[in-house]
Amino acid sequence: MQQRGELVGVGSILGLVAAVVLAESGTVGGGAAFLVMAAIVAVAAFAAPHAYWLRADEGGLTLVRLLVPRHYAWADLRGLAMELGRDEENDGHHLTLRLRLAEPPGRFWGPRLGRIDVTDEGTPEGVPPRALAELFAVFVEHRLPVDLPEFANEVLRVRGLPQLPPLPLWAPPAGGVPAPEQAYADAPDIEDERRDLVALGKAVERRVRLSREYRLRRAALADRMFLRDGDGLALAIALREAERLVEHDRMRVEGDQRRYVRQQYLSRRTLSPERDRRP
Incomplete structure (x- = not known):
């Protein structure tokens, strides 16, 4: 599936080096060295798809x-x-x-x-x-x-092969989706959370297992900022971050995807209330 041209450059260099070595050592003549170089380039070009x-x-x-x-x-x-x-x-x-x-x-x-x-x-x-x-x-x-x-x-x-399975549909909890007041009742201060997420974002680059936590907390922070400010831009950001979390979790969520963020955030803090700390 690689393009053939991707290995032509490498093959050309190897072929040129081989031709020079063979010619300088007297092993073969100039014409034969050129044929060797051409053969190496051809092999590199046509072997690339495989x-x-x-x-x-x-x-x-x-x-x-x-x-x-x-x-x-x-x-x-x-x-x-x-x-x-x-x-x-x-x-x-x-x-x-x-x-x-x-x-x-x-x-x-x-x-x-x-x-x-x-x-x-x-x-x-x-x-x-x-x-x-x-x-x-x-x-x-x-x-x-x-x-x-x-x-x-x-x-x-x-090609007549089976299709990818559909993403699972998220089912809200039996007791209903938590209201924002419940989901974020004991969340850190917004400004503190903002600073912590900057540090967490840097840590994600080194430890990918923090990636999901980062996305969830980022989506929750965006939702909280909209609830505090109530403007259209904050809403757009909150919806975008919620969508990114849903896509990361490979789920389908019908309706407002911020409901999923609130439920996941509350579940996370309920299970691990001490996790929101600087990395």
Whole structure:
């Protein structure tokens, strides 16, 4: 799924070095050295779509790149990261796919699996590769989320494979959703919480397990600021942060998503009342 041109540059450098070494050592003549260089570049270019192997089994995924295997247990996988991008040189668009891990080493949280061309609207271009559909099918089988489910479902549909399962629908608690006064009854002062979230946001970059706590507290703070100020901009921010939390939790929430924030915030503080402290 990688573009062939991505390894052409590397292949060209290796081919040039090999040609120079062979020519300087007298092992082969100039014409033969040129053929060796051309062969290395061709191998790099045409091997790029198959530059890695991904194998799924009961234990997890095994990624083999440059003949070096690396295993990822299912418990360590959190889904498939998908980012749409644009090529400035040819004005085309592409989709980059990476594994999303529980303990990310970087922004995309795992190794890159490939990059494919897409349309300007971010939809599959032409007939999607069978390998791409099979990749999505693995995530369907193990009920792991992908970042762009509509894109994945279109690829699966074209290839006649099962669709991604729908996100679970959040069910409000039997006693009803807590009112804001109840949900935020013992919450920290808004200004103190704002300062703590700045520190927590920095800690998230080092410890991803804090990511969910950060999103929840950020959404709750935005909701509280709207309840205090009552202006339209504060409402828009509160709704946006609530939506981000819902998306992070991979849920479907009907109606005002701030209800979900309030219920989750109250549950968190009820279970761990001492957790709101600076990292």
